[in-house]
């Protein structure tokens with residue numbers, strides 16, 4: 309099938325490559341000409357293992373191309389995916405300006421029937437807005453071209469984007485006509501997964517509900533971690549014991565310094581905004597967001613307990629990105645801690661395999677190390693903020709030798725506390741039986 313993917317950011321680039329590798333003819337469209345140029349040269353503007361190579365292969369076969377020419381892409385495609393960003397407005401609501409911009413551009417260009425599919429995360433009711441915007445543009449042209457609206461939310465995770473796009477656990481398809489349903493069914497024919505058909509509104513809500521529920525699991529375990537620490541229980545053991553019950557499930561129960569990224573914080577806020585707008589308070593979700601905000605401050609108290617006043621103290625930060633396997637620092641918990649540590653007078657040296665360039669632009673004054681040992685050299689304390697594999701495989705005897713002090717605080721519960729203490733490190737995690 310001929311598909312246009314409008315917006316070639318994280319989701320758009322991955323969706324384009326995934327659909328092309330499933331045998332479809334795909335044109336990725338972006339208003340950012342520089343992005344289009346570099347994508348056409350096989351260069352991704354973000355880090356995602358395996359994706360760049362696949363894209364280069366697909367570009368070489370001609371199954372995938374990128375353009376800034378939206379009217380051409382619309383002309384040449386039957387299905388138009390919307391994968392533009394939906395960032396937060398100041399009040400937490402979803403900013404739909406990019407969706408509206410792209411939809412109105414489509415409305416100015418279409419000449420024949422199209423299926424218009426939203427993969428962007430949008431609040432319930434946006435499908436109706438999309439219809440209105442399209443009809444307005446068609447009315448301006450004095451035409452009445454038929455179209456179908458579909459909501460097909462994306463559930464991929466950064467760092468595992470390609471795998472998730474090609475092996476989804478489910479594909480949610482919100483549509484309102486047999487024609488759209490048939491088109492979407494044959495589009496995904498090559499994937500062995502469950503196609504869950506529903507209304508557009510249900511599909512829009514399923515996306516927010518899924519992210520909100522995962523965020524809830526994380527805040528639940530983080531809050532419980534605080535109680536475990538006081539009562540001498542280990543949150544890792546508690547989470548494991550809980551997760552063995554298949555009704556609970558073991559995933560997303562890893563305690564740490566809070567969730568970050570471009571989606572959980574913004575989607576939780578957008579759902580909360582919608583709930584206030586509709587006069588149906590989501591009290592539990594409200595607490596989820598609050599607990600997440602507090603978690604970095606809670607960890608900072610731990611840093612102060614172990615290192616005392618931070619003025620003049622050298623602290624090594626291991627990890628900056630919001631999670632491993634990505635160069636994305638949006639809403640990274642490390643970014644909540646850095647200003648607090650600096651304000652308390654700490655001298656920071658940082659190392660991250662992928663995130664240093666982006667953080668350097670925000671905090672040019674930090675020392676950015678060439679490797680983890682360089683970051684740790686002479687440090688009074690070390691904070692593990694992102695659980696990159698590289699940090700789990702360090703030689704901790706050498707870590708102890710290069711540090712001036714011995715405090716190692718694991719904000720991700722990723723290291724083995726007993727082993728770390730064996731190296732003479734004063735190790736403490738989150739909600740573990742540590743040293744307090």
Ligand SMILES: NC(=O)C1=CN([C@@H]2O[C@H](COP(=O)(O)OP(=O)(O)OC[C@H]3O[C@@H](n4cnc5c(N)ncnc54)[C@H](O)[C@@H]3O)[C@@H](O)[C@H]2O)C=CC1
Nearest residue numbers: 315316317318319338339340392393394406410428429462
């Ligand atoms: N990043 C992620 O892991 C996931 C994101 N999502 C959702 O997918 C959507 C997209 O997210 P990202 O890819 O992270 O966004 P992004 O901000 O990285 O990319 C959006 C792209 O759209 C382009 N764009 C904006 N207006 C345009 C227009 N009128 N025509 C053509 N291109 C236009 C921008 O130049 C940019 O390249 C959001 O709604 C997000 O919530 C859903 C699942 C996962």
Ligand SMILES: O=C(O)[C@H]1O[C@H](OP(=O)(O)OP(=O)(O)OC[C@H]2O[C@@H](n3ccc(=O)[nH]c3=O)[C@H](O)[C@@H]2O)[C@H](O)[C@@H](O)[C@@H]1O
Nearest residue numbers: 462463464465466560561562564566567568569571630631
């Ligand atoms: O809508 C989105 O954009 C995506 O948001 C998340 O994906 P992503 O943001 O890539 O990252 P996750 O792997 O979900 O992690 C999010 C945050 O939660 C934290 N986390 C995760 C799991 C856990 O047990 N504990 C925990 O603190 C991570 O460190 C990270 O900061 C969802 O997992 C995807 O399904 C969804 O499509």
